Amino acid sequence: MLKRLVIIPTYNEIENISDIISAIISLPLQLDILVVDDNSPDGTAKKVKELQANFNQVFLEVRNAKNGLGKAYIHGFKWALDQAYDLIFQMDADFSHNPKDLILLNKACEQNNVDLAIGSRYLTGVNVVNWPMKRVLMSWLASKYVKVMTGLPIEDTTAGFACFKSKVLKEINLDKIKFIGYAFQIEMKYKAYHKGFSVEEIPIIFTDRTKGTSKMSSKIITEAVFGIIRMRLTKLFGKL
Numbered sequence: 419m420l421k422r423l424v425i426i427p428t429y430n431e432i433e434n435i436s437d438i439i440s441a442i443i444s445l446p447l448q449l450d451i452l453v454v455d456d457n458s459p460d461g462t463a464k465k466v467k468e469l470q471a472n473f474n475q476v477f478l479e480v481r482n483a484k485n486g487l488g489k490a491y492i493h494g495f496k497w498a499l500d501q502a503y504d505l506i507f508q509m510d511a512d513f514s515h516n517p518k519d520l521i522l523l524n525k526a527c528e529q530n531n532v533d534l535a536i537g538s539r540y541l542t543g544v545n546v547v548n549w550p551m552k553r554v555l556m557s558w559l560a561s562k563y564v565k566v567m568t569g570l571p572i573e574d575t576t577a578g579f580a581c582f583k584s585k586v587l588k589e590i591n592l593d594k595i596k597f598i599g600y601a602f603q604i605e606m607k608y609k610a611y612h613k614g615f616s617v618e619e620i621p622i623i624f625t626d627r628t629k630g631t632s633k634m635s636s637k638i639i640t641e642a643v644f645g646i647i648r649m650r651l652t653k654l655f656g657k658l
């Protein structure tokens with residue numbers, strides 16, 4: 419039987435973590451969960467430890483300090499490969515990704531043999547609920563910018579909801595992933611696509627969080643805008 423793991427990176431998600439874990443556990447699909455917490459001051463990790471007493475499918479990795487979404491995922495991916503998981507999912511802690519959609523991503527990879535399934539907000543128009551117009555525009559424009567700059571045939575390149583077959587993560591050199599922040603999402607898709615893996619977007623509806631706050635910052639945006647140019651040039655001209 420396939421081993422499946424959902425990785426959830428957290429920073430100050432005390433208001434969401436119990437509910438998201440319960441929602442995933444109650445799905446009709448056997449899924450282990452790894453929370454990668456960056457020593458959240460609000461006690462998210464402590465809450466996960468309490469939940470572990472009741473749920474043996476819940477795992478926790480705590481890093482020293484807030485060090486970026488990308489780094490947290492790389493940590494989780496390496497952990498997943500060490501534990502020999504076959505399907506590795508990524509999602510936010512805050513219910514912006516509907517846990518039920520994990521079933522759709524799983525179906526794409528397990529039944530339709532897709533190597534990387536992406537929960538896509540922009541495949542059928544703009545499927546984002548409750549984001550302020552400014553954020554919708556920024557994210558949509560970012561996706562268009564990345565598409566033009568990279569030539570990737572993917573509508574939602576910054577999506578944070580996906581399922582990777584383990585062979586994809588094994589093939590990508592995780593130690594060479596350069597982005598620290600959200601642009602890591604783009605780099606993973608870029609590398610998976612250029613390694614020849616099959617990529618499929620599954621339409622989902624993204625609903626903005628009702629509890630806690632986004633960790634998006636201008637530093638994250640700057641890293642993405644200039645990092646994409648660097649990533650493209652590196653591909654064209656070799657190591658810069």
Ligand SMILES: Nc1nc2c(ncn2[C@@H]2O[C@H](COP(=O)(O)OP(=O)(O)O[C@H]3O[C@H](CO)[C@@H](O)[C@H](O)[C@@H]3O)[C@@H](O)[C@H]2O)c(=O)[nH]1
Nearest residue numbers: 427428429456485486487490510511576578600632633634
């Ligand atoms: N461990 C760790 N977790 C983090 C960090 N920064 C954010 N997270 C966690 O990563 C998830 C997403 O963070 P949010 O701050 O809620 O993201 P968002 O603004 O809603 O952004 C969404 O859209 C982005 C692009 O459009 C996506 O790239 C992103 O993944 C996410 O889906 C949450 O579970 C949050 O706690 C960090 O430095 N470290």
